[in-house]
Amino acid sequence: MSSCGFALAPPAKKVVVYRNGDPFFPGRKFVVTQRRFLTLEAFLSEVTKSIHAPVAVRNLYTPQHGHRVLGLGDLQDGCQYVAAGFEKFKKLNCRSTGSWLALGCFCCSVFRNGDLLSPPFPLPLPRSTLLQWDTLLATLTRKADLRSGAVTKLCRLDGAQVCAGEELVSGRYYVAVGDEEYQKLPYLELLVPPGSAHRRLWYVGCGQGVKG
Incomplete structure (x- = not known):
């Protein structure tokens, strides 16, 4: 044929x-x-x-x-x-192209409070840094570069304030906040592409610990 x-x-x-x-x-x-x-x-x-x-x-x-x-x-x-x-x-x-989980690292994504123009930035950290809250806030201050100045608070998307590094969960979204009030805005809906698996809202209660 x-x-x-x-x-x-x-x-x-x-x-x-x-x-x-x-x-x-x-x-x-x-x-x-x-x-x-x-x-x-x-x-x-x-x-x-x-x-x-x-x-x-x-x-x-x-x-x-x-x-x-x-x-x-x-x-x-x-x-x-x-x-x-x-x-x-x-x-x-x-x-550095191996999984950050395999490297024993923590990584989340962080929005800037009140900013609906800038996408979230990744925050990869050694797990030891999570136990040093002042060091973590200093790192956030450098990366977020908020117009209001230093980052003094880190909030979940529902506005609840994170009190310690042990409460953070790898792969989730947070909002870096200065001395101003947290602004509850549609960060996820406007700054993360539709259809992304990471668009799920996770509300993690205090004391659940860091998860991979």
Whole structure:
């Protein structure tokens, strides 16, 4: 039987995608086929949801040199890529691409009080730092850069204040607050992409301890 008129589909490509600037993200594996993704934009939409990106993924880069992927044809089977929005590409440190859980670290995401324009920033910390509340607040102050000044409180999304590092839960969302009152706003709904598994609201009572 003649095979004339039948074009063979390109072979599937297996790639791993990391979040830009997040050395503790373990990477997400994807199988890219022409049947599943007709365009690069369709693939980027799936990446946004799968890696729980704080903003929509607009670009893919090679991890070491930052070469931008212009189309699905540029993807190479078995290679790694870095997903980013419109922010500057940050070189992936290959030594830190293991899971932060495997490294014995804690990581959560933090919104800035009253700010509905800035996405949450990741807060990876050694678990020992969680026991040093003043050190944790100082780290938050540097990373949050609140207009009101130093971070003096950390709140859950329902506004309840976290009293100690032992109450924090890995993978959850919190709000960094200064001396001002906590502003209960739709941070999660407006700043985290729809469909993300991390959009679930978690209300953790005091005394439950740090969880991985």
